[in-house]
Amino acid sequence: MVAVLIDGLVLGLQFxxxxxxxxxxxxxxxxxxxxxxxxxxxxxxVAARLMDRxxxxxxxxxxxxxxxxxxxxxxxxxxxxxxxxxxSEHRVLLGLLLMLGVGFIIDGVLExxxxxxxxxxxxxxxxxxxxxxxxxxxxIVASAVIGxxxxxxxxxxxxxxxxxxxxxxxxxxxxxxxxxxxxxxxxTVIFGLSGGLAGIVxxxxxxxxxxxxxxxxxxxxxxxxxxxxxxxxxxxxxxxxGIILGLVNTLSAFYIGTFVSSIILLLAAASTILLRxxxxxxxx
Amino acid sequence: MSEPLLAVEGLxxxxxxxxxxxxxDLTVATGEVVCVIxxxxxxxxxxxxxxxxxxxxxxxxxxxxxxxxxxxxSHRVMRSGIVxxxxxxxxxxxxxxxxxxxxxxxPKRPDPAQLEIVYRTFPRLQERLGQNxxxxxxxxxxxxxxxRALMAEPSLLILDEPTTxxxxxxxxxxxxxxxxxxxxxxxxxxxxxxxxxxxELSDRGYVLDHGRIALTGPSSELATDPEVxxxxxxx
Numbered sequence: 001m002v003a004v005l006i007d008g009l010v011l012g013l014q015f016x017x018x019x020x021x022x023x024x025x026x027x028x029x030x031x032x033x034x035x036x037x038x039x040x041x042x043x044x045x046v047a048a049r050l051m052d053r054x055x056x057x058x059x060x061x062x063x064x065x066x067x068x069x070x071x072x073x074x075x076x077x078x079x080x081x082x083x084x085x086x087x088s089e090h091r092v093l094l095g096l097l098l099m100l101g102v103g104f105i106i107d108g109v110l111e112x113x114x115x116x117x118x119x120x121x122x123x124x125x126x127x128x129x130x131x132x133x134x135x136x137x138x139x140i141v142a143s144a145v146i147g148x149x150x151x152x153x154x155x156x157x158x159x160x161x162x163x164x165x166x167x168x169x170x171x172x173x174x175x176x177x178x179x180x181x182x183x184x185x186x187x188t189v190i191f192g193l194s195g196g197l198a199g200i201v202x203x204x205x206x207x208x209x210x211x212x213x214x215x216x217x218x219x220x221x222x223x224x225x226x227x228x229x230x231x232x233x234x235x236x237x238x239x240x241x242g243i244i245l246g247l248v249n250t251l252s253a254f255y256i257g258t259f260v261s262s263i264i265l266l267l268a269a270a271s272t273i274l275l276r277x278x279x280x281x282x283x284x
Numbered sequence: 285m286s287e288p289l290l291a292v293e294g295l296x297x298x299x300x301x302x303x304x305x306x307x308x309d310l311t312v313a314t315g316e317v318v319c320v321i322x323x324x325x326x327x328x329x330x331x332x333x334x335x336x337x338x339x340x341x342x343x344x345x346x347x348x349x350x351x352x353x354x355x356x357x358s359h360r361v362m363r364s365g366i367v368x369x370x371x372x373x374x375x376x377x378x379x380x381x382x383x384x385x386x387x388x389x390x391p392k393r394p395d396p397a398q399l400e401i402v403y404r405t406f407p408r409l410q411e412r413l414g415q416n417x418x419x420x421x422x423x424x425x426x427x428x429x430x431x432r433a434l435m436a437e438p439s440l441l442i443l444d445e446p447t448t449x450x451x452x453x454x455x456x457x458x459x460x461x462x463x464x465x466x467x468x469x470x471x472x473x474x475x476x477x478x479x480x481x482x483x484e485l486s487d488r489g490y491v492l493d494h495g496r497i498a499l500t501g502p503s504s505e506l507a508t509d510p511e512v513x514x515x516x517x518x519x
Contacts (some may be wrong), residue, residue, distance in 0.1 A: 003398060100418055161386075161393065163392065164379070164383055164387055165387065165390055165391075166388050167376070167378075167383075168376050168379065169376055169381060171377060171379060172374050172375070172377075173375055173377035174338075174370075175374030175375060175376055176359075176376075177338070177358050177362065177371075177431075178358075178362055178367070178369075178370070178374055179362065179387045179390045179436070180359050180360075180362040180363040180434070180436065181359055181387070181390055181391075182357070182359045265406065283418045
């Protein structure tokens with residue numbers, strides 16, 4: 001039982017970080033990045049290809065993450081520019097459709113070129129005993145990585161000048177402009193950061209189970225559910241939602257079955273929209 | 285005579301291809317307080333927004349401190365020494381008063397001496413530093429909007445209807461704070477419907493009517509002008 005809970009927590013932290021990446025991009029520019037999971041998989045595939053060719057693991061992981069940071073920046077600077085010129089619903093719909101297209105393209109290319117590629121990062125060493133339960137070392141490292149990155153993110157948004165500027169654009173774009181902040185530049189940086197976070201999630205997943213080239217759609221859906229439950233635009237909300245949904249997912253998969261767990265996840269998301277439309281942590 | 289701090293010449297601007305303001309000429313010299321008065325819909329906001337690059341101008345020039353502002357995007361204008369406070373304020377409601385003030389000095393870190401000036405002008409803000417901006421009263425929000433603008437240490441503060449949504453007593457109070465800032469040497473351009481308050485505060489004024497400058501002169505003269513008295517002072 002405790003082991004299942006801990007598995008759920010590890011998964012939840014990863015969900016949370018996926019949701020944060022999605023929620024930031026949405027909050028800043030109204031773009032629902034439906035290729036978010038696919039970007040994570042791109043990072044994994046870049047790392048896997050490099051490791052196949054004998055690149056050192058650490059280097060391959062770094063290159064994988066940086067490649068999706070670059071991908072995020074390029075998408076923002078090119079495809080998303082016409083989106084940001086639109087307003088309200090038009091912006092959301094255009095952004096959503098374009099990113100759906102990007103997701104299709106990534107999925108298509110991966111399925112065509114690397115149908116059986118997968119990334120596994122083996123963390124050596126036996127299980128570690130926590131609260132009397134043996135936990136895989138990979139799970140511990142994965143949680144530690146997400147925990148450190150998550151904490152760094154929270155501190156970044158609360159205390160740094162650029163982090164505050166990012167929040168100000170989410171709160172009121174015109175107000176940010178009045179303070180001398182360039183919302184376009186903030187969006188570009190954060191789209192890159194969001195890509196990087198997706199990449200980090202892919203690497204931590206690979207520490208416990210292989211990340212296959214077709215995993216993208218599933219990850220996108222999880223990210224979307226987490227972002228909706230946490231409240232679009234809220235970082236800590238996304239983390240909280242991720243942890244709750246990770247636990248729900250793992251517990252229901254363990255006691256009932258994997259198929260049912262996705263239905264329960266969607267039910268959880270739908271009831272949040274009905275009961276707390278502003279997200280878990282938002283005041284109405 | 286040297287060039288004024290702000291020199292607007294022949295400025296026209298509007299929405300959807302239709303000009304709302306036409307051929308505006310206006311200057312503000314360093315140390316001056318200048319007001320633009322006019323009724324609702326006269327084009328005051330359009331004029332201020334087009335000066336700051338928030339709305340593209342269709343003709344004319346805006347020179348500030350020797351720089352042609354029409355070539356700059358609005359966020360660059362706000363870093364050049366002008367700060368614009370719109371009537372809707374555009375605060376960051378989910379962030380604290382302290383964070384709102386800090387963002388005013390972006391990209392620099394807030395200067396403690398400047399914070400001191402803001403606290404002295406608006407002691408209420410200092411009492412509410414940890415509170416979210418969205419929970420402030422209307423009057424406090426207006427103080428925060430001006431306070432945030434001051435954090436940029438502007439050489440020209442542009443205010444659009446600072447009394448919007450304020451009860452008469454609070455409007456008086458807001459103008460009290462502005463006259464304190466004026467004593468401190470701040471250069472101000474203020475657009476206002478509350479004509480008596482604006483004329484009392486300012487050195488010079490412009491009367492905007494149907495998108496054109498109808499009249500200009502020292503505020504004391506405008507206050508005794510029969511046309512102005514009839515149209516805006518209700519006398």
